[in-house]
Amino acid sequence: MKTSRNGSQNKHKKIFSRYMQEKLAVTVLVITLALFGLAVKLYMLVDEKNEEYTEIVLNQQSSYNSRTLPYRRGDIVDRNGTYLATSEKVYNLILDPNQINKDSANYLETTVTALVDVFGYDREEILSAINENPNSYYVKFRRQLSAEEKEAFEAKAKEVNKQYIDSRSRKRVQGVWFEDEYKRVYPYGSVACNVVGFSFDNGKQGSGGIEQFYNDQLIGTNGREYGYLDAESNMEKVIKSAENGNTIVSTIDTNIQKIVEKYIDEWMNGIGSKTAAVLVMNPNNGEILAMASNRRYDLNDPRNLGAMYTQEQIDAMTEEQKSEAWNQMWRNFCVSDSFEPGSPAKPLTVAAALEEGVIGPQETFVCDGAQEVGGHRIKCVSIYGHGVLSVEQTLMKSCNDAMMQIAARMGVERFARYQEIFGFGQKTGIDLPGEADTAGLIFHADNMGAADLACNSFGQTYNCTMVQMAAALSSVINGGSYYEPHVVKQILNDQGAVVKKVEPNLVRETVSQATSDFVRNAMFLTVDSEEGTGKAGRVAGYKIGGKTGTAQKLPRSANNYLLSFAGFAPADDPQVLTYVVIDTPNLPGKEQAHSTFATEVFQKIMTEVLPYMNIFPDTDVAGTEDESLAAQGEGITNQNQGGLEPGGEAGDGETQAEETEPMTDENGETIPETEPAGEEVVPYDDGLGLPDTVAGGGQTPGEAASETLSETPPAPGPENAPEGQGETEPQ
Structure with missing residues (x-):
């Protein structure tokens, strides 16, 4: 059981x-x-x-995100390869708050302390940037740090992290990295500022000068770095390299530019004037070697008005006034401002008449001090008259009376046609922004009366720019070839290969070789002869040709003057032309009217420029440097029918206080003064402080730094004629 x-x-x-x-x-x-x-x-x-x-x-690793690889804006160099504008690599400091906040107890304080220690940044500012963007992988905290600053922080971070690793601490400097960027740098500051211009918007845009005109060549295309995962989920990168901008090789010679600016500054620090400007040009191909005025600014700090105004004045300015001040400071006088040229136009009048055969080289003219034209009495500078003059002497003595006779023989049709041939009333096409449109500031055959013709013959009652006059005169002295003025020779890629070569652009033929030879010799005698108005322009050992100018400005009653000298060397084979303009010297009334102010500036510039250019002295030219300098300021008397004028001055169209009287008509009534054609140029303010103005031709902002707002033809001549505009010398 x-x-x-x-x-x-x-x-x-x-x-x-x-x-x-x-x-x-x-x-x-x-x-x-x-x-x-x-x-x-x-x-x-x-x-x-x-x-x-x-x-x-x-994605927590910034290196994974695709990122922009910035292009490098192309360089601007002078004709010798000297850098006028370049781009240096700099670095933006980027914070990654997301990464820092992954372990803020160990990362936050350590990272902030490292930033404060190396850069001296405000601790609260850093913390605010992190706390306000806690989940962001990208906060641009500082821009354009130098390589030295970047390397200093990286060394500090490496040192701190190693110390914590060695001590088995989890503290780290994390969430800080640097991205590449480029900073535009101008090694010579204000040198050639109006030709070079500056860039903004992180190098994407140029403002003024070559930077603006050739912006599409200077900019490049950004590259990209892409991160992606392959089939095995391995991190891979693809880099599309940036395409850098091209290099612009300018025609400017930095050494000549410095010489020009030195003597402009010397003039402005002495008597000074409203404006002083100089243009140096190769008359045989249109290359601009130097271009400057007293309106200069630091390209590295283009909105700093300190060069033109006191701090007290700047502080008192409204934003609108600052914008206007910037426009004026950035304005290129040589290209953007027009004026009545005065007597440098006389060689053009003689050249046109010779070319048309209305006068002969051996012809003579009688100057009795004035001409009755269109019912008005228009005077020469010598109210007693220069007497009998050869064609050459009409230029040497700068006789208005003879010019009026010559122009009368030509008639309005031919005279107006030659003004067009010489380029007046048209843009030269220079490769710089803001060229003034003077189409409405000259007469044409259909509106040019006898008095207008008379005044135009000696360079008054119409306007031109410096670059227009320089190009026209160059054609007359080089054998008759009018070349388009230009400031760029070549365009190179970033490997240095030539992308484009800017060949001299022959626009037209103006006069024959025979006419050119005659006028060139007459301008040589204007400087070389004791009778000439330009003897202060002599340079020891060189044959110099030139023409003085003393144009009376509007309103005539104000007795303000624009002085000029256009000269070249060697006189028998011109290699360089220098044009000097001094607008309204800081002197009262007719004390301004001394053409030697401009001639002396020319003489000093050429004394240095000619040897620098390896233009050797002519052994046939007599005289020493002391004699050349002594010619400056030496009083020049005028020859006339009654002998020498007491205290007389060289004639170029401007009257002298002791010699002249108001212009009167046939009844002895004073002729009223009126303004010339076209309204005064008004700068355009786009609200950004950029150097742009409204153009008469409807150009967009940034294309025209100075254009007329009206194309109304000039008022009839005698009202606008000077009292007898001409050359005067200091007593």
Whole structure:
């Protein structure tokens, strides 16, 4: 019985054991199947979302994000390869608050302290930038740090992190990196500022000068660095390199530019004037070697008005006044401002008449001090008259009377046609922005009266720019070829290969070689002869040709003058032309009217420029440097029918206080003065302080730094004629 009970118990135990085993097996099977299902699900999930999840992880690393690789704006160099504008690599300091906040207890204070220690930044400013953008991967905290500053921080971070690693601390400098950028730099500051111009908007745009005119050549194309995952989820990068801008090789010679600016400054620091400007040009191909005025500014700090105004004046300016001041400071006088040129136009009058055959080289003219034209008496500078003059002497003595006679022979049709041939009333096409439009500031055959013709013959009652006059005179002295003025020689890519060569652009022929030879010799005698008005322009050992100018400005009653001298050397083979303009010297009334102010500036510039250009002295030219300098300021008397005028001055169209009287008509009534054609130029303010103005021709801002707002023809001549505008010399 006992055996039977034990057998039954064993049987139950076996059954229970088998049941538990089966149950355990089922449980294990279920768990195994569940795990297998979970594994399959995880595999599928990872397979489908692998790239997305990996990107989330990698996105915390700034190096994964695709980023811009900035291009380098092209350089601007002078004709000798001297850098006038270049771009230096700098670095933007980027904060990654997201990375810092991943472990702010260990990263935040350590990182902020390192930034403060290296750069001296304000701690609260850094913390604010991080706390205000807690999830951002990119906060541009500082721009344009130097390589030295970047390297200093990287060294500090490496040192601090190594110390914490060695001490088994989790503290780190994290979440700070640097991105590349370029900063525009002008090594010579204000030198040639009006020709070079400056850039803004992080080098994307140019303002003024070559920077603006050739902006499409100077800019490049940004590159990109892309991060992506390959089939095995490995991080890969693709880099599309940036395309850098081209290099502009200008015609400017930095050394000549410095010489020009030195003597402009010397003049302004002495007597000074409203404006003083100089243009140096190769008359044989239109290349501009130097171009400057007293309106200069630091290209590295173009909105600093300190060069023209005191701090007290700047502080008192409204924003509108500052914008106007910037426009004036950035304005290129040589290209953007027009004026009545005065007597440098006389060689053009003689050249046109010779070319048309209305006068002959051996002809003579009688100057009796004035001409009755259109019912008005228009005077010469010598009210007693220069007497009998050869054609050459009409230029040497700068006789208005003879010019009026010559122009009368030509008539309005031919005279107006030659003004067009010489480029007046047209843009020269110079490759600089803001060239003035003078189309409405000259007469044409259909509106030029006899008196207008008379005044135009000696360079009054019409307007031109410096670059227009320089180009016209160059054509007359180089054999008759009118070249388009230009400031760029070549365009190179960033490997230095020539992309474009700017060849001299021969626009037209103006006069014959014979006419050119005659006028060139007459201008040489104007300087070389004791009778000439330009003897102060002599340079020891060189044959110099030139023409003085003393134009009386409007209103005539104010007795303000624009003085000029256009000269060249060597006289028998011109290699360089220099044009000097001095607008309204800081002297009262007719004390301004001394053409030698401009002639002396010319003489000093050429004394340095000619040897620098390896133009050697002419052994046939007599005289020493002392004699050349002594010619400056030496009084020149005028020859006339009655002998020498007491205290007389060289004639170029401006009257002298002791010699002249108001212009009168045939009845002895004073002729009223009126303003010339065209309204006064008004600078355009685009609200950005950029050097742009409204153009008469409808140009967009940034294209015209000085344009007329009206194309109304000039008022009839005698009202606008000077009292006898001409050359005068200091007593």
